[in-house]
Amino acid sequence: MSTYIYAILPADRPLDLDGLQGVGKEPSTLRTLSSGKLTAVVSEAPEDLRAKRRDVLAHQAVQERLLADGSVLPMRFGLVGPSDEAVLAELDAQADAYLHRLEAIGDCIEYNLKASRDESDLLREVVSESDLVRDLNERTRNNPQAQGDKVALGQAISQEVERLEKRDASTIINGLTSSAQQYATADVPESHFLNVSFLVPRSSAAAFCDRVDEMAKHLEPVFQLTLRGPLPPYSFV
Template identity: 50%
Template sequence: MATYIYAITAADHPQKLDGLTGVGDPGGELRSVKTKALSAVVSDAPEDLRAKRRDLAAHQAVLETLMADGATLPMRFGLVGPDDDSVVSVLEESQSGYTERLSELDGCLEYNLKAAREEESLLREIIGQSEEIRRLREFTREHPEAQDEKMRLGELVSNEVQARNEAEGKELVERLAGGAQQYSMGEPTQQHFLNVSFLVRREKAAAFSQAVDEESQRRGEEYKLTLYGPLPPYSFV
């Protein structure tokens, strides 16, 4: 039977999995597949695996339990190997890489930060600081048929929005990166100009969260900074 893989840990990592079940209905029985150095927490993979709420919650519960006792390499939901022997082979072949990554993650937590700014505020700032955009804006109001000027205005505003978002995102990361071990940039969303994950030492987590709060207050009500975590360190695996 195929093997569903939840996470990889050191071989001596505590695995307090009593009371937990894995994915599937009924939930699969959890077990460990080990080499001398590494361990993978697995279960039998159901044939009809889907990203249902119950299965996502079961996957997450296993990760949170393992993370509470030390460095854990979380696998994405849905990772399946042919069988237990294949999992053992991968652990042996990639032992040095997994061991190095576990060492880097030891004592660390992941936090994801998303930052947004009110669109009207940003546009007011752009218009106020660009004479060319103000000129085109007034011209197209007076001449609504001027399609070329409308296209030029839209292009200028779009380029300026992108440039300012990138600059603000870079500045924000630089101001917060000192409180983290590493950071990993994600793709911005339609609502957020910044989507970044930080790897933070467990003992520095409260200070990092406070730094984000202070940065949010410094920037004012026009900005919304949302911090999610602690999370499984997917961004650093």
């Protein structure tokens, strides 16, 4: 039977898994595998494992319980080892790397921030700041058949939008890093210009959230900030 892996944590950390169940149509029993200074929280892996809502929620519930009690290296949903022996061998082989990451993460949690901006406001700023865009815009209005100018206008707008979004993303990130230990950017979803995760010391979490609230109030309604957390530090494992 293969082994489903939820997280890796220090072997000397107390664990409370009471009331939790693992993934699977018939929920599996959680257990631990320990080797040296490391422990993996695992269960039997169902043969038909899929990202079904019940299984994702079960995985998240284990992560949240472990996160509440201290530092943890969370595994993403669906990580399966061929056997308990293989998981123990991995803990032995990669012990230094896992311990290093646990030390680097420390007693931190993750917050994810996404940012979007009103498109009309963005385009107004593009026109306001770019002489080239204004010139091409005027030329295409006066000569709608000028395909070359239309293409050039589209390219100029795209370049300006990219520049302004990079500027705004940098401003937001720089305004929050004082309350965070690290940050990591990720692929940006549609209609957003920023998707960033912050590794925040648990002791600084309230200050970080307050700072995001202050920033959101200052930027609204032109910008919209969406904060999720606290989360297991997936982006920093």
